[in-house]
Amino acid sequence: MTFQRDLAWQYIRSTYEASIAYQCARYALALDYEALPQDVVHHAKRCVLDALGCAIGAYEAPGRVMCEALAKQVGGTPEATVFCSGLRTSVLNAALVNAFLVRFLDYSDSGGGGHNSDALASILAVAEREKAGGKALLTALTVSYEIGARFRRSTEVRISNSLEEKGWTTDIRGGLNQPPALGKLLGLNVEQIANAIGICMSHALPLLILDCDREENSMAKNLRFGWVAHDAIIACLLAREGFTGPVRVIESETGIRNVIAGGEMDLEHLIDFSGWRIRDVKFKAMPANFTTHGHVLATLGIVKEHDLKPEDIAAVRITASMHEAKHTTTPAKKYPRNAESADHSAFYANALAIKERAFGPSSIEPHKFTDPVVLDLIERITITGDPAMGRYQGASEILTRDGRRFKNRVDAIPGMPENPMSDPQLEAKFTDMASRHMDDNQIRRLIDRCWNLEQVDDVGELLSLMIFPAAHRSP
DSSP states (O other): OHHHHHHHHHHHHHHHHTSHHHHHHHHHHHOOGGGSOHHHHHHHHHHHHHHHHHHHHTTTOHHHHHHHHHHHHHOOOOOEEOTBTOOEEOHHHHHHHHHHHHHHTSOSOBBTTBBGGGHHHHHHHHHHHTTOOHHHHHHHHHHHHHHHHHHHHHTTSSOSSOTGGGTBOGGGGHHHHHHHHHHHHHTOOHHHHHHHHHHHHTTOOOBGGGGOSSSOOOGGGGGHHHHHHHHHHHHHHHHHTTOOOOTTTTTSTTSIIIIISTTOOOHHHHTOOOSOGGGGOBOOSSSSOGGGHHHHHHHHHHHHHTTOOGGGEEEEEEEEOHHHHHHSOSHHHHSOSSHHHHTTOHHHHHHHHHHHSOOOGGGGOGGGGGOHHHHHHHTTEEEEEOTTSOTTOEEEEEEETTSOEEEEEESSOTTBTTBOOOHHHHHHHHHHHHTTTSOHHHHHHHHHHHHTGGGOSOTHHHHHTTBOOGGGSOO
């Protein structure tokens, strides 16, 4: 009996060690900063700079006040810093509030399996708690992007329709890509990280109702990934104490592959750790749904070139991808009542762009949702989906009251591989958001720290620069 038991236990052990969770854990622990190519390190720094800028730009979001109030109410050991306000709170509280800030404007990057800049909040909070340096931060962030991108791709290679079409968000990946990144900072071993993946991924499964076509978006959308990452911290801390989870959470017959992906997940692609997916990250030049950029830029081009005013407009005819026409034009999005729906409204984005000749962080301020000029323009806009149009392409045709007709089409929006955002452009984007709350000296120092993170011995130094002067903080 003892022999049979030992054989059974050996089989279980070998099965676990061959699991996706164990392989992701081994990948994370084997990755050292010195092994990262310099361009990969630079891409990681770009992700840090862009995410921090998005967080600063979101400071006046109504949800930020609510999240911080909860953090103060719940309390905890002051071991991590909340962006902008400088509130010292627990690592869990800081990770959750900061994740909300990074995500709010919908200005964050696209890569790592989704908007993976959300991952920075939890990684930075844990790094500060552990007094880790910039090299450790950049390595952990790279781990998150690399595993996240592979998870997303593994659900697209064989799957007949996307996770979104099955009713899930790709932020499910947080249960797989955050424990290895956070566990590396927390000093976990392979077995502990694998168990943390099982603990987190079996519980944190965000539904697509957080960002679907026919429903109004809510504040909870901004915690799609942040909540999973928050739970990943708990999972890592539990696993470090010996708490176990279902390490075969991906490949089990009742795991992610079969239950969530309908059995069509490409596991070989998921564990192909060759190459660097962080190189493919795209950065937004406009705080709106990425597929909205093309037609809004087309509209802006016409309005600016021909000096058109709202009162000149008779009709605006937008042509976009089928995805864009479906995702941003439903009644719940046409007349937005909140920022979360406004940045996902093709109607509102074009109307606001015509009136203000721009669409930026201030375009989703609540008083603009009831602006009579904007509402009137919305009624003059039609959106048509074209199967031949690419996901990020867009066209606009404007008819004026005096009979003129103008057309414009944008095929390569800023941020795409064929039209990438440069470092100076990312700095300008950061400065535009930070200048409302920080002076030039603080902004310059913060940008410099991001570009030279490998020289930072304690990321607390970076966090100290993320705190606004007292005069710019809400009471």
